[in-house]
Amino acid sequence: MSAHAGAADSLVDRKLPPVTEIGAASMIAIAVGLIYNASYLPKHAQTGVAVAILVVAAALQLVNALLLVRLREFAWARFRQVAGWSLLAYAVIAGMIEYAFVYDHTRGTQLVILTLMLALFMLNVPVLIAFTVTRYQRV
């Protein structure tokens, strides 16, 4: 183990875009959106507010995607590996939550908004895990 000997070439000091912070902000928007909608179930929350939150969460993830594709010197193979397996795990979790919404007779616009929020959640977590792992991998 190179405890401090390799401090000069340690990847700890590597400068990368704030993907984790933006992903966390998107996660906050998703959590707020899900709480807002779920607190009105089985009735309908105001669609305009829910859509606005959804757009904010999606926009933040889009910014993250743009920041990521511009990265050079990044271990993309490791990123894809970690993101792929994490996506599988979070697809199962999101699928269970979606099942609960459908089972509870959530329908129409409400179901569409909740499904889109779940989809954003399902895509965001693998990116955050894969980015955190890959930032400490050498190319």
Add this chain to the structure above:
Amino acid sequence: MSAVAEAQAEHAAPAPAARPQVQIVPVKGLPIVALVLVGVVIAIARDARWGLVFCHVVGGGLWTAIDLFVGFVVGPIIGRMSIPARIEFSTRFMPKMLLLMPTIVTMTLAAGFQLARQDGFLDTSDPTHGWVVASFCVVGVMAVIALAYLEPANVAVLFELKKPEPDGRVIEKLMKRFVYTAGITGVMQVATLIIMTRLVSP
């Protein structure tokens, strides 16, 4: 053996202690995870009251206890350990947490949401509805911390440990993040205890 080679052998540094093999996801635990998740789906599909209460109480109890124990007992101990000791501990501890926590959280939340629906707590006119929304908020905070910071740090530590020469500074930084976030989720669990006991008290 020549005299030179013998001298070299005598002065050679002792071989480094073998590090335990790191398995990022404990594959043997996956059937248990699948079994638990199938059990939760069956309990929801059948509206089985006992099954839902079992999943929520057992899952919630484990979740709260583990978060409090890791946040306030194990976390500060890890924080004072030497880096080799942290590595030794993390190698055995982190893979288990990687399977355990998402399973327990999914089980608790899915069953809890159905119980809240059955008991009418989700109805906006219910006097306890505010407490249910408060519990959503606490879970939301914990989800953001756990999914954006804690779990990625957990996985990244395991990948670092798999390297032939792990970087001690990377492990130190990631473990610090793990310890702090575990402490925050521990505090949030205290809020959960207050909300849940308030919910079931007439």
